[in-house]
Amino acid sequence: xxxxxxxxxxxxxxxxxxxxxxxxxxxxxxxxxxxxxxxxxxxxxxxxxxxxxxxxxxxxxxxxxxxxxxxxxxxxxxxxxxxxxxxxxxxxxxxxxxxxxxxxxxxxxxxxxxxxxxxxxxxxxxxxxxxxxxxxxxxxxxxxxxxxxxxxxxxxxxxxxxxxxxxxxxxxxxxxxxxxxxxxxxxxxxxxxxxxxxxxxxxxxxxxxxxxxxxxxxxxxxxxxxxxxxxxxxxxxxxxxxxxxxxxxxxxxxxxxxxxxxxxxxxxxxxxxxxxxxxxxxxxxxxxxxxxxxxxxxxxxxxxxxxxxxxxxxxxxxxxxxxxxxxxxxxxxxxxxxxxxxxxxxxxxxxxxxxxxxxxxxxxxxxxxxxxxxxxxxxxxxxxxxxxxxxxxxxxxxxxxxxxxxxxxxxxxxxxxxxxxxxxxxxxxxxxxxxxxxxxxxxxxxxxxxxxxxxxxxxxxxxxxxxxxxxxxxxxxxxxxxxxxxxxxxxxxxxxxxxxxxxxxxxxxxxxxxxxxxxxxxxxxxxxxxxxxxxxxxxxxxxxxxxxxxxxxxxxxxxxxxxxxxxxxxxxxxxxxxxxxxxxxxxxxxxxxxxxxxxxxxxxxxxxxxxxxxx
Ligand code: M6R
Numbered sequence: 001x002x003x004x005x006x007x008x009x010x011x012x013x014x015x016x017x018x019x020x021x022x023x024x025x026x027x028x029x030x031x032x033x034x035x036x037x038x039x040x041x042x043x044x045x046x047x048x049x050x051x052x053x054x055x056x057x058x059x060x061x062x063x064x065x066x067x068x069x070x071x072x073x074x075x076x077x078x079x080x081x082x083x084x085x086x087x088x089x090x091x092x093x094x095x096x097x098x099x100x101x102x103x104x105x106x107x108x109x110x111x112x113x114x115x116x117x118x119x120x121x122x123x124x125x126x127x128x129x130x131x132x133x134x135x136x137x138x139x140x141x142x143x144x145x146x147x148x149x150x151x152x153x154x155x156x157x158x159x160x161x162x163x164x165x166x167x168x169x170x171x172x173x174x175x176x177x178x179x180x181x182x183x184x185x186x187x188x189x190x191x192x193x194x195x196x197x198x199x200x201x202x203x204x205x206x207x208x209x210x211x212x213x214x215x216x217x218x219x220x221x222x223x224x225x226x227x228x229x230x231x232x233x234x235x236x237x238x239x240x241x242x243x244x245x246x247x248x249x250x251x252x253x254x255x256x257x258x259x260x261x262x263x264x265x266x267x268x269x270x271x272x273x274x275x276x277x278x279x280x281x282x283x284x285x286x287x288x289x290x291x292x293x294x295x296x297x298x299x300x301x302x303x304x305x306x307x308x309x310x311x312x313x314x315x316x317x318x319x320x321x322x323x324x325x326x327x328x329x330x331x332x333x334x335x336x337x338x339x340x341x342x343x344x345x346x347x348x349x350x351x352x353x354x355x356x357x358x359x360x361x362x363x364x365x366x367x368x369x370x371x372x373x374x375x376x377x378x379x380x381x382x383x384x385x386x387x388x389x390x391x392x393x394x395x396x397x398x399x400x401x402x403x404x405x406x407x408x409x410x411x412x413x414x415x416x417x418x419x420x421x422x423x424x425x426x427x428x429x430x431x432x433x434x435x436x437x438x439x440x441x442x443x444x445x446x447x448x449x450x451x452x453x454x455x456x457x458x459x460x461x462x463x464x465x466x467x468x469x470x471x472x473x474x475x476x477x478x479x480x481x482x483x484x485x486x487x488x489x490x491x492x493x494x495x496x497x498x499x500x501x502x503x504x505x506x507x508x509x510x511x512x513x514x515x516x517x518x519x520x521x522x523x524x525x526x527x528x529x530x531x532x533x534x535x536x537x538x539x540x541x542x543x544x545x546x547x548x549x550x551x552x553x554x555x556x557x558x559x560x561x562x563x564x565x566x567x568x569x570x571x572x573x574x575x576x577x578x579x580x581x582x583x584x585x586x587x588x589x590x591x592x593x594x595x596x597x598x599x600x601x602x603x604x605x606x607x608x609x610x611x612x613x614x615x
Pocket of ligand 1: 306307308309352353354355356357358361404405406407495608610611612
């Protein structure tokens with residue numbers, strides 16, 4: 001939930017750290033800071049409340065020379081977001097500085113013990129406890145910094161990715177990971193480290209993804225050393241980084257969110273590429289094909305996810321049940337992990353996560369694995385924890401998603417679910433070859449339809465957003481495949497515009513929420529041509545009859561619901577089971593343009609972070 005970055009080598013570390021922090025700011029932006037070991041071995045920490053730009057202003061005119069440094073952008077867990085709680089944290093003597101992403105669960109106990117030893121604390125953080133514990137072990141055992149880090153981590157319970165520097169050691173950084181991601185980049189006699197590869201990509205394509213329980217010693221001009229907590233050498237698996245720098249820039253768009261919305265014709269195509277043949281219409285997902293017997297003999301499929309990934313999973317449930325007739329349940333990972341679910345080795349658990357680092361989803365996966373379930377991961381970030389913890393899986397391949405509000409990952413996840421459902425339905429012969437080919441073709445046509453929507457809808461939705469930007473509340477309604485889209489549309493609006501919005505199955509309105517309807521409560525109704533169109537139309541009538549203002553999302557040739565509505569957003573039509581992709585696009589644009597019209601920080605909404613690596 002925080003971003004960490006570091007550099008040791010011959011270059012000036014400061015620009016690398018600041019650029020890296022900007023790339024990682026999506027992970028948290030409550031405060032930022034860095035520590036530098038200068039040429040003469042002096043260790044200086046600079047930190048302040050607020051975003052990375054505030055940190056840049058804060059250090060203006062200060063000495064930021066040094067070729068060994070670590071930096072941090074924070075999403076507050078322990079202690080309010082202020083400069084004292086900001087990372088890095090010094091040890092008591094100011095000889096050691098540490099940055100940390102994660103949570104030390106037994107911090108209170110350790111803190112008490114350190115206080116008894118005379119240690120004093122300035123901040124409310126668990127991180128300051130860890131840095132002092134390292135110093136305590138170092139001084140008590142008169143050992144190396146590596147051994148001190150090892151010794152301290154053996155006493156720690158929790159999740160962490162840490163980086164440690166020490167006064168007088170301008171050539172070395174020690175890093176370690178346990179349940180929080182950490183990537184080491186290997187350059188010529190130099191090393192980079194970061195929470196993900198985005199701060200590293202322009203310097204080197206050689207990376208090592210540290211494993212849980214590993215500590216790495218990054219020493220300038222020396223080979224990388226990785227050991228475990230017992231000091232046994234670990235094998236080093238150097239991977240080639242496949243990432244394009246242009247994907248990390250805004251490319252002329254005002255915000256990443258808008259860029260990512262507009263990227264969707266390409267990202268859906270990238271997701272389909274090499275998997276769905278435009279000639280034979282066959283679908284090949286190797287992770288599903290190679291484990292077909294697990295899916296086909298499954299008693300049921302359970303999907304675990306959070307947030308937007310959970311909404312995409314609800315659409316996955318519809319697709320798999322609809323096309324394959326396999327029972328599916330969708331669970332919030334955070335609930336599933338704690339409610340003692342009944343699981344058996346005949347269950348298949350699918351974990352869905354853009355980042356692949358969501359703590360609750362990872363915990364749900366562990367629970368499923370312990371019960372002997374086959375665990376299949378759907379994620380975006382290559383080499384992420386979900387990818388590594390899965391028995392098999394499938395990437396959505398939509399490229400780095402920087403905006404905190406997820407857009408292209410959602411459509412990528414739905415696309416992958418459609419391919420999984422098609423593969424299983426075909427293998428089980430639950431659908432005819434004609435229907436299979438019809439849906440495969442519809443999937444292949446999606447990118448062009450999304451492009452057509454973006455071309456025609458961007459400007460009118462911007463205008464519509466201007467009209468509704470001062471609304472206080474919103475209700476989104478949909479049925480069947482469109483109910484999860486209503487939930488997702490409402491979540492998008494909430495998180496970027498801070499307008500309260502709820503999603504409901506349209507027919508549920510009369511069981512309570514309709515009491516809210518008056519002329520100040522706009523209702524966004526999804527009424528596309530499917531088996532439930534007429535029924536949704538009646539639900540829209542019920543809202544209109546009570547003076548509600550209706551914005552409908554309807555098909556290009558709609559006649560009935562558009563006439564009842566105050567405003568109609570027209571979208572192209574495909575098979576109803578793929579309509580969630582086409583309907584979600586205008587809802588993403590609507591949320592974006594409302595937030596932008598309100599002058600909000602669209603890419604980094606308040607209180608949020610992109611990857612939620614804590615409970
Ligand atoms: O990386 P994940 O897909 O596991 O993240 C899950 C949620 O935290 C995420 O979808 C969140 O709800 C987004 N901010 C939604 O836009």
